[in-house]
Amino acid sequence: MFDTIRTNITRHIQLHDDEFSYFTSLLKAKRLRKKQFLLEEGEICRFECFVNEGCLRQYHLGDDGQEHIIQFAITDWWIGDQYSFLTGLPSQCFIDALEDSDVLLLEKSSLEQLYHTVPKFERFFRIAFQKSYVALQRRILASISQSAEERYLEFIRTYPEIGQKVPQRQIAAYLGIKPESLSRLRKQLPRK
Amino acid sequence: MFDTIRTNITRHIQLHDDEFSYFTSLLKAKRLRKKQFLLEEGEICRFECFVNEGCLRQYHLGDDGQEHIIQFAITDWWIGDQYSFLTGLPSQCFIDALEDSDVLLLEKSSLEQLYHTVPKFERFFRIAFQKSYVALQRRILASISQSAEERYLEFIRTYPEIGQKVPQRQIAAYLGIKPESLSRLRKQLPRK
DNA sequence: CGTCTATTTGAATGTACTCAAAAGCGGTGG
DNA sequence: CCACCGCTTTTGAGTACATTCAAATAGACG
Numbered sequence: 212m213f214d215t216i217r218t219n220i221t222r223h224i225q226l227h228d229d230e231f232s233y234f235t236s237l238l239k240a241k242r243l244r245k246k247q248f249l250l251e252e253g254e255i256c257r258f259e260c261f262v263n264e265g266c267l268r269q270y271h272l273g274d275d276g277q278e279h280i281i282q283f284a285i286t287d288w289w290i291g292d293q294y295s296f297l298t299g300l301p302s303q304c305f306i307d308a309l310e311d312s313d314v315l316l317l318e319k320s321s322l323e324q325l326y327h328t329v330p331k332f333e334r335f336f337r338i339a340f341q342k343s344y345v346a347l348q349r350r351i352l353a354s355i356s357q358s359a360e361e362r363y364l365e366f367i368r369t370y371p372e373i374g375q376k377v378p379q380r381q382i383a384a385y386l387g388i389k390p391e392s393l394s395r396l397r398k399q400l401p402r403k
Numbered sequence: 404m405f406d407t408i409r410t411n412i413t414r415h416i417q418l419h420d421d422e423f424s425y426f427t428s429l430l431k432a433k434r435l436r437k438k439q440f441l442l443e444e445g446e447i448c449r450f451e452c453f454v455n456e457g458c459l460r461q462y463h464l465g466d467d468g469q470e471h472i473i474q475f476a477i478t479d480w481w482i483g484d485q486y487s488f489l490t491g492l493p494s495q496c497f498i499d500a501l502e503d504s505d506v507l508l509l510e511k512s513s514l515e516q517l518y519h520t521v522p523k524f525e526r527f528f529r530i531a532f533q534k535s536y537v538a539l540q541r542r543i544l545a546s547i548s549q550s551a552e553e554r555y556l557e558f559i560r561t562y563p564e565i566g567q568k569v570p571q572r573q574i575a576a577y578l579g580i581k582p583e584s585l586s587r588l589r590k591q592l593p594r595k
Numbered sequence: 596c597g598t599c600t601a602t603t604t605g606a607a608t609g610t611a612c613t614c615a616a617a618a619g620c621g622g623t624g625g
Numbered sequence: 626c627c628a629c630c631g632c633t634t635t636t637g638a639g640t641a642c643a644t645t646c647a648a649a650t651a652g653a654c655g
Contacts, residue, residue: 281544297534297537333529336529336533337528341485344539348473348485351473351543352463356579359610359611378633388611389611389612390633390634391613391634392611394634551643570600572600580643583604587603588643
């Protein structure tokens, strides 16, 4: 149950067994069915979420009804609305499951406890956010410097597992293009 | 000299005078002339940089010679190449000054010392990166959901000081459009 | 004043979009 | 097992927006 998250954490910090079991005592397991929401617009996000198994997405719903995917999260990834989590303000986006999923939730109050009791976790999340920050910078660079085709190829090269399991229209919503455009673009690829 | 950075840090954590003076003892002041490089592609980024005064940019140089701006940094902002800083690998981008600037450098080795001596700084940078992460998510959402015109308006609304001091072509390089397109787009604005 | 760079403008091109419709695919119920 | 439904993907035709290339204008700096 906690093997994946233990590996995830010890990638950045060392933990004693008692520290880890204290950590796991703060977690709440949750099972999500496909299409079930973990967070809805207007709610306050009071947790960080670790994906044990499955696939989630965080997306913004435009006035025109368009969904724009901010991030995917599969096994071994963290997800959450950092904006709402940090500010305590209502979320402006949704998080839901693209398939049946198994997640572990860490409540904000528990996390503050954790920071206090095991300060190493402050380091863990510092490094985790620093790495996520780098990943977002890459995505921004891609979006301002590359064509839709290049961005698509980079995406499936960087995240092949996601490219496998996620429907095309979701990938289009992540790349910032229309599903029709992604379809056409893919048709052109073999010739090149 | 250190007033700005003190305010910056105490926005997230409380510091005693001795902690702060220890912190400042680790900083190296540096003066940059316009167009001077703080970091060049291929170098390893071994510092975090705080801007006391002036304006810097981090940009990527494409194979076609195009500059793509990853971030601006003005007074009271931090900048650095987190990718190179974290991994120890050569940087893939440049950081230079858009005007004469005054910066404070915190070397990686000093920072590790600092984390060890005053663990609160781990918390400071954790929060700082978390907030930066949120800002980048907003930028990504803008780039996948908005038109060039909307992105430009949001940019000058969000960062009016930068919009003031930075030449138009630099803003275009940040938005991911050509200078000609930004010029045309601006011409259209008054009619709306 | 002259040079260098930034900005603007024009005309032609290309890429992604809209709207609409057809084809494909998966799941459900008869 | 098959027929049907809903949703995704594909295809087509016309349109909108940003790009390219080129040239003119405007500004900044020495």
